[in-house]
Amino acid sequence: MTEIRLSPPNLRGLTSSDIVCEIQELQVKLEANPSDEVRPYLRLRFNWLLNELERRTRLNDNGIKTTNKEIIQTIKERVPIDTVLAWYTDVFYHQSQWTYRCTLHGEDKHPSGVIYKDENRFHCFVCNAHGDIFDAVQLFERLELIDAIKKLAKFIGLEIKPFEKQPTDSDERLRQTELKVNHLLRNPVGRKRVSKYD
Numbered sequence: 779m780t781e782i783r784l785s786p787p788n789l790r791g792l793t794s795s796d797i798v799c800e801i802q803e804l805q806v807k808l809e810a811n812p813s814d815e816v817r818p819y820l821r822l823r824f825n826w827l828l829n830e831l832e833r834r835t836r837l838n839d840n841g842i843k844t845t846n847k848e849i850i851q852t853i854k855e856r857v858p859i860d861t862v863l864a865w866y867t868d869v870f871y872h873q874s875q876w877t878y879r880c881t882l883h884g885e886d887k888h889p890s891g892v893i894y895k896d897e898n899r900f901h902c903f904v905c906n907a908h909g910d911i912f913d914a915v916q917l918f919e920r921l922e923l924i925d926a927i928k929k930l931a932k933f934i935g936l937e938i939k940p941f942e943k944q945p946t947d948s949d950e951r952l953r954q955t956e957l958k959v960n961h962l963l964r965n966p967v968g969r970k971r972v973s974k975y976d
Contacts, residue, residue: 787826789826789827789830792830794831794834794951794952794955795955797827797830797831798831798955798958798959800823800827801824801827801828801831801959804820804823804824804827805824807820808820808821808824828959831955831956831959833922833923834952835952835956836922849927849931849936849938850912850927852934852936853911853912853927853930853931853934853936854898854910854911856934857911857930857933857934858895858898859893859894859895859898859899859900859910859911859914860876860878860893860895862911862914862915862930863878863891863893863900863914865918866881866914866918866919867879867880867881867886867918869893870889872889875892875893876892876893876895877889877891877892877893878891878892878893878900879891880902880904880905880907881918882902882905882907882917882918883902883904883905883907886904890902890903890904890905891903891904891907898910898911900914911930912926912927912930915929915930
């Protein structure tokens with residue numbers, strides 16, 4: 779069987795309820811015994827969704843409900859992707875485009891990554907690592923999103939107030955979502971389904 783090398787999708791735009799519903803749908807499909815060709819892709823998507831829920835839980839445990847969009851936008855506007863990549867690897871202009879030697883998949887003798895300066899994004903064609911400046915810091919330094927935000931904010935001189943945990947209604951909603959996911963994973967699919975409108 780060949781190895782599946784796909785990059786995880788950006789699930790940040792989905793609500794936690796949408797993720798739970800999609801997990802349920804995937805669990806039904808997996809239990810319906812799909813063909814051997816489709817099963818690995820369903821399992822992969824299932825794992826990505828669970829990882830996203832875990833990521834949100836960790837952020838919530840650290841007291842982070844949302845990140846200020848103005849801070850994120852300011853950082854994106856003021857920090858070019860080639861500067862961030864240059865912290866970790868060689869960046870150079872090659873054959874009319876900006877490229878870099880990606881060190882995420884091992885030593886790279888030739889440029890395997892392309893920098894899209896107009897979009898402030900990068901992509902490696904060997905290990906399929908890609909994203910924006912926050913993803914680059916997270917990948918190369920193995921940091922969580924909030925730590926990448928703090929590092930880039932400090933680089934441009936932005937002072938971010940410490941995140942304080944304040945209990946809100948979103949805490950209760952996240953706790954309810956976690957309970958639903960745990961219930962879903964422990965019980966067979968024929969029982970009460972979680973609705974995305976709960």
